[in-house]
Amino acid sequence: MAGSSMSQVALAFGVLARTGSAGWVAAVTSTAMAATIATMLLGGGIADRYRRSTVLALTSLGAGIAQAGIAVLLITGRPPALLLPFALASGTFQGLTTPVLRGIIANLASGRGLQQASSLLASASNLTRIVGPAVAGLLTASVGGGWAVAADAASFLLAAACFARIAMPRPPKRDGDGPSMLGDLREGWEYFASQPWFWSVTLAFAIFNATNRGVWQVLGPVIAFHTIGAPGWGLVLSAQGIGALFASVVLVKVPLPRRPLRPALTAMALAALPLVLLGGGAGLLWLAGVSLLAGAASEFFTVTWQTVNYTYISERLLSRVGAHDEFWSFVSYPLGQISAPLLAAAFGTAAVALSGGTAAAVAMLCVSLLPLFRRIEIRPGEP
Template identity: 65%
Template sequence: MPATDASEGRDRERPGRDALPVSRTDPAPGQPLRSSAFRWFLGGQSISLLGSAMSPVALAFGVLEVTDSAAWLSAVTTAALVPMLATLLLGGGIADRYRRDTVLRLTSLGAGLTQAGVALLLLAHQHPAFLLPLSGLNGVFQGLTRPALRGIVANLTAGRGIQRASSLLASVRNATQILGPTVAGLLTASVGGGWAIAADAVSFLLAAACFARMSLPDLLPRTEGGPTMLGELREGWSYFSSQSWIWAVTSAFAVFNALNRGVWQILGPVIAHDTIGAEGWGLVLSARGAGALMASVVMVKLTVRRPMGPALASMSLGALPLILLGVGASILWLAAAAFVAGMVAEFFTVVWETVNNTHIPERLLSRVGAHDEFWSSVPIPIGQLSTPFLAAFFGTAAVAVTGGGVAAVAMLVPLLVPSLRKIEINRNGD
């Protein structure tokens, strides 16, 4: 469905609930916490996110403890990322074709079992090479999970409730980002990262139990001769590629994500390992979570009529921690910059999720979201694998500072698209 801007696309095909309606067993789709299905979803996500917030710190320092090698750390993280990217688009098709609550409970169960295997290997102090297959399988489950998460909010609420639900989920996610890294840092420094990964495995299994209590409406029966999975995947690409306001943002984040993940997640722990330690790095990550939590709480009530301009402009500040990391800033300056980066990133996230759920037809949400995530994430492995070699050649400081500067500029480029600046969030309806 070609459209020059979001409002045109909305007028031609309302993102209503024709394909999968909001559950009417709960009386107030505009008030998400009154919905039992949303409460079970929120509970499951809360448990899962707490475990997942512990995982990056525990895995990073667990690998560094055995190898003291940034190259091995990038290999382990990339081993999960590549299969995740490879299955994202398929996951979008599955999540739009089948019930999203069923998809979530099955993928959470699989992710829990694979993380349990990772935990056992770390506790046994095995070489990170043995982590690669399990990390890859975990990435597959992530790739199948993410598109379902992108689309399920539109099944659980409607109208003004979409932003409220997105903000509540963001608040929970950010609260776990405060607690999780700090706990993981303390556990890693005391008893080892394997126990934090074990907690993550348990959290996935508990989340699967919560998702099993959700009950979304059954999908409408498919007519004989209806579109195949391949046809539906083509339809998702056609819609994504026709919307300049979507792919402009996706392209900008392709640059930002590659630089941010390469510098922050690879060089960050390496620098911290020699300076502020696992506890200090955990505190810096928690500061980012605190900033994000503040933004998500505010966004429960705040509505900006045309939000994409402010959201993208403020995202340029998200590159500040990379620059400070490169110049060797103290833990206080790093924590302050991480706090600001968390605020602006969460402001953008809530805005973007609300705009997507408002302006993209519900039946296409997971497929379009999968394309958004796929194309914005494809360069990440390049950033993660190349960063250690670039740092060895040009120096850590030069790579971090340059990467931060380029990432900041990338966030401003989509503002050149007129249709993006005109996108509005509907203020009507509760």
């Protein structure tokens, strides 16, 4: 996670420094994200079918090799087109990894421990988000983004070695008449489609990700490149990490509300504020302050959503259903990344950032008003 938090900044600014083109930033990041999305559903089937620690070791090894290739190309100044196959491979391995991680906590905790475990894992992740982007910004400004991506590659290889030493529970043994991989995937889809409370949130995030995260990731570095610079952008992303870390630490001890989804979705509207301020030309301090608030709001939703998932979804279905959540909420992400520079060229970066932030906030507020969330409860000690 530490290496990945550095890679997000380093890759964008490394490509910008090499090409000066937001289009190439969109092409490289969209290639990786498209591969991640395309393999998520398969990753969910694999995660619920095989030992999760083994899958994580193999996918981390593959991602480390792919990131090492990207680092070499950036350091040696090769044409940006050569980055695309490595971005494709890296995104593929990360797509297979994501559903596996969704199922691990249910193997390790139950009841009140589900929220605590989610919060502890989030705290570790958020701590890396504070330091990683700032270090990446400084490395990019001094020796180049390739070295930060190289650190990401090393972190994946180290993670692979650690996962190889973990013995997760074996899935139940399947007989010859058991369902096929396709049957497993169909079962996950049927559960996802039958739960309105689940797919309505996923739909809202499809809108949120296309407008907020897509524009933020592509236009954010472009605007920062001409205003606050790479170190400033790294500090803004670190501020998000600080807010998220604060929220995750608090949630280790403070129980969630009994009906948590409505306040969590309402809070997610705050995560669109940094995009609005970015479009409005706000200075570094204002942008960092609002990003801190947005990080806390996002983490409150993340812990809430994971805890509700672990409470209401069977452990044997977690990775497959979670893969549908990731797939359908991120399927619009490459579209947002590709369209952002095109819309910015037509209407200006400020207008796109402002409209994108507004649309993201409205999506969250609208879904939070659905009456069905009143039935989703978390009770103390519930398994």
